[in-house]
Amino acid sequence: xxxxxxxxxxxxxxxxxxxxxxxxxxxxxxxxxxxxxxxxxxxxxxxxxxxxxxxxxxxxxxxxxxxxxxxxxxxxxxxxxxxxxxxxxxxxxxxxxxxxxxxxxxxxxxxxxxxxxxxxxxxxxxx
Numbered sequence: 001x002x003x004x005x006x007x008x009x010x011x012x013x014x015x016x017x018x019x020x021x022x023x024x025x026x027x028x029x030x031x032x033x034x035x036x037x038x039x040x041x042x043x044x045x046x047x048x049x050x051x052x053x054x055x056x057x058x059x060x061x062x063x064x065x066x067x068x069x070x071x072x073x074x075x076x077x078x079x080x081x082x083x084x085x086x087x088x089x090x091x092x093x094x095x096x097x098x099x100x101x102x103x104x105x106x107x108x109x110x111x112x113x114x115x116x117x118x119x120x121x122x123x124x125x126x127x
Contacts, residue, residue, distance in 0.1 A: 001026055001027065001116065002024050002025070002026045002027040002029070002031075002032065002101050002116050003024065003025045003026045003116075004022055004023070004024055004099050004100070004101060004116060004117065004118035005022070005023050005025075005118055005119070006020060006021065006022050006097065006098065006099050006118045006119065006120060006121040007020070007021050007022075007023070007121060008020040008021050008121060009097060009121030009122045009123045010122075010123070010124070011124045011125075011126065012089055012123075012124070012125055012126070013125070013126050014089060014090055014091055014125055014126065014127050015088060015089065016089050016125070017085070017086060017087045017088075017089065018086045018089065018123060019083060019084070019085050019086070020036070020083065020084040020086065020097055020099075020121060020123075021081055021082070021083055022034070022036075022081060022082040022083070022084075022099030022118060023080060023081050024080045024081070024082075024101070025080070028077070028080065029075065029077055029080040029081070029082070029101075030056055030057075030077040031056070031103070032056065032101035032102060032103060032116075033053060033054070033055055033056055033101070033102045033103075033104070033105050033108065034053065034054050034073075034075060034082045034099060034100070034101055034102075035050065035051070035052065035053040035054075035073075035099070035100045035101075035102065035108065035113075035114055036051040036052045036053075036071075036073060036082075036084045036097060036098070036099055036100075037049060037050055037051055037097070037098045037099075037100060037111055037114075038051050038093075038095035038096065038097045038098070038123075039095055039096050039098070039120075040094065040095045040096075041094075041095065041096060041122075047110075047111050048098060048111040049064070049095075050064050050108075050109040050110065050111070051063070051064055051067055051071060051073075051084070051097070052064065052067065052071055052072075052073035052084060053073065053108045053109065054073045054074065054075055054082065055105070056077075057077075058074065058075045058077070061073050061074075062108060062109065064109075066092075067086075067093075070086065070087050070088045070089075071084060071085065071086050071087070072084070072085040072087075073085075082099055084097070084099075086123070089123075089125045090125060091125045091126065091127045092125075093123060093125050094123060094124050094125050095123060096120040096121070096122055096123075097120060097121050097122075097123055098117055098118055098119075098120045099117075099118045100114035100115075100116060100117045100118070101114060101115060101116040101117075102114045102115055103115055
């Protein structure tokens, strides 16, 4: 089993940037497909929204249309860490951001497709 811990969240003005990190322990990160999801704090009952995903080797990535061209997912398997670089942030990007690990690629863009989750990190974008 892998444990995931996110960091890097915070308060930023619209147009600014943040880089989220997700550090893994317990199992080698290269075993897993990795994803980032988010959940708006005012919608706790809704399924977490897909943001981005990356293959085990990092050779392919996917991004939600809402973040395409602004957010970039990457990974460093040697450091057991996944990153989410967020640029040109907008107030609607405000949410709790979660990294997640999946043992397969069958449902990359949906929360139920992932098996392990971190506790999340808060991102607040002010207008």
